[in-house]
Amino acid sequence: MKDQKKNVFTMDVDVPEIVQQKADSVFSQIEKEGKLMKIKEKKSPFTNRKLIGLLAAGAACILLVCAVSLTNDRATNNLENPLEQSEDDPFAFLPDFSLTAYAAEPNIGDLKDGQLMLLNADAEDGYTGFLFRPEGEGITGINLSLDKGELYSVTMEQTTEEALKDWLAQGMPDINLDDDPDTHTIIGNVEVSGTEEAASLQTLYHCKKRGTNVTDLYKDSVYYGFYLPENLENLMNSETDLAEAYQNSLKMFEDATLTVTVNYEDGSTLTKEFSLSVRKLMQDENGEVTQQEWKSEEEGAYVYGILLSEK
Amino acid sequence: MQEKQTATLIKRAKRRETNAFTELMQLYMKDMYRVGLAILMNDEDVADAIQDTILTCWEKIHTLKHSRYFQTWMTRILMNKCYDIRRKKQHFTSLDEWEEPSAEDHYNLELKEALGILDEKYRIILVLFYSEGYHIDEIAQILKIPKSTVQTRLQRGRKKLADYYLDEKGGTKS
Structure with missing residues (x-):
């Protein structure tokens, strides 16, 4: 009995399709952002300013769409700021009373x-x-x-x-x-x-x-x-x-x-x-x-x- | 060896290498799923929570000072996202707004059955202890509750499961 309940928690799980799909969509957005940043770094700052401007604007739009679609009407959780770790408290604040x-x-x-x-x-x-x-x-x-x-x-x-x-x-x-x-x-x-x-x-x-x-x-x-x-x-x-x-x-x-x-x-x-x-x-x-x-x-x-x- | 590889991935992810970050999050996908399920109890909401968590981790990973705390840090972000989703759902007052569980929710039924027996306060502790391998004092710090409470809930959660499985097998309770 002890083994049965313990095994339930340690046995392998299948990541549901919906979970993987939503994760993949974020990964591809992050990937695009990463590529845009690399392109920006390779070009000289004194040439193709117009292209950099367009790419930066494009990146900003993608991130904005990403943020709107992902967060939707969920309020931004400002409590994430305390997640910045320190030696004393590596754990984030979890609201409770x-x-x-x-x-x-x-x-x-x-x-x-x-x-x-x-x-x-x-x-x-x-x-x-x-x-x-x-x-x-x-x-x-x-x-x-x-x-x-x-x-x-x-x-x-x-x-x-x-x-x-x-x-x-x-x-x-x-x-x-x-x-x-x-x-x-x-x-x-x-x-x-x-x-x-x-x-x-x-x-x-x-x-x-x-x-x-x-x-x-x-x-x-x-x-x-x-x-x-x-x-x-x-x-x-x-x-x-x-x-x-x-x-x-x-x-x-x-x-x-x-x-x-x-x-x-x-x-x-x-x-x-x-x-x-x-x-x-x-x-x-x-x-x-x-x-x-x-x-x-x-x-x-x-x-x-x-x-x-x-x- | 795996720890070393993970530490390398974290370092590269902190340097904004997207491939390393994606690989890192994929590595922890199942862990995130278990923790999310313990709080939200349905795959669709867990998917949303994980999606938000990945984005937040990408935005904030450069602030992570100690790589050894990465999993805990990520787990706390995920738990906050889960509680946000649950709070939003608690505001639904109209029956018309209530969403039925997805008909395609047929993954990991045994785990869901075990979690379904327990109250949420026991579920999360059992998952953090058994599935994620956290120690009791780590769980106490994550959940901001006393160690004794963690121990008590662990014990009670185990007993509830034991009683349930005994009933299933037609035995008598201890």
């Missing part, structure tokens, strides 16, 4: 190819804190669409606890709480830094609702997250509590499809689709999140994660 999570846990466990687990950063109201962004070389713009729930964008600002207290004491200037209902600033949990001053760092998440479809110029400082459009309190009744309401609300994203399209510098685009599923993940006694599915209270604490799987 991946999604990166904002809150990455180091011991999340084995994920399959094309999977990304999002854990939530600081969340508030419908801003779930499950944040991601596309990453790749040469990206100039992005488009995101979600078929269940909504999206929001967020930029982060680092500040200290001290500065934050002053800011709050001044009534949070620069933040117009009433003007734009689609924006919201979340004050993140305090993180203790390792500096000698023992200053605490705080992250401010400046959030903006974006609906189900987002088109932006690419900025590596901007993350995107999943937004719950329905107010949690509306999901509560006498038989549910806030935690249960939150759990029920996250189910909105189950089997959702996130479509991500990136635009590159050369005008080309690449689209990927991701399916979403909501997971309850176990936390061990040290608070480390693992990939294991939380089953019951006997197994300890849990956190929510959203698993993105590339389709």
Whole structure:
């Protein structure tokens, strides 16, 4: 069996007629160009100028026809420029992108190819804190669409606890709480830094609702997250509590499809689709999140994660 | 000996000797065909990709600094051309625009059958590894993915093929 599949890849192949025909047509064009260049080199530059001019014009026409017929309506790939080799990187750039999570846990466990687990950063109201962004070389713009729930964008600002207290004491200037209902600033949990001053760092998440479809110029400082459009309190009744309401609300994203399209510098685009599923993940006694599915209270604490799987 | 002859051809092609260039590309025609097929899965599109690749290689070969990277360099150009063609085809939204595979597409059926079993991400790795003889770290550099991903996909691709052939023979899966 091993030999059978290996032989399939190493056995000789027949080059199809259509492949050879198209290759031959390019070879003959290149051959003509080569002959014209040789003729040009043999003649003295002080005689037969008219002939050289005609031949050069003829060569230019042939090359133009060749270029038009071969490329047709296919866009020129400017990415071929990086194919110019250097000692450090002999390999050409192949456009691609991946999604990166904002809150990455180091011991999340084995994920399959094309999977990304999002854990939530600081969340508030419908801003779930499950944040991601596309990453790749040469990206100039992005488009995101979600078929269940909504999206929001967020930029982060680092500040200290001290500065934050002053800011709050001044009534949070620069933040117009009433003007734009689609924006919201979340004050993140305090993180203790390792500096000698023992200053605490705080992250401010400046959030903006974006609906189900987002088109932006690419900025590596901007993350995107999943937004719950329905107010949690509306999901509560006498038989549910806030935690249960939150759990029920996250189910909105189950089997959702996130479509991500990136635009590159050369005008080309690449689209990927991701399916979403909501997971309850176990936390061990040290608070480390693992990939294991939380089953019951006997197994300890849990956190929510959203698993993105590339389709 | 063959490596030396290839290196000589590359040097002559860089000096714009058309005969040497044509001979060089003919030498790699089958390799290009396998790689193109792994991505595009039909002969007509592969023919277009190879045609574009030959022209680009002719235009750019004078920029090739190290002859030992020629095959890799050419493979990357070919892969870019293949992805261009595939991206263009993905923009077709109308059923009327969809092109049926050619009725004369009867070359290399066994290879096509094997490739057809696999997802594209496994196909290209198996072809680069088995057909083209690249090492795992070379494949990782070509595809710009981690080595571990290459190894995983190689393993999974092999398993899928193994399971398929077992089913064909009426056996049980391991």
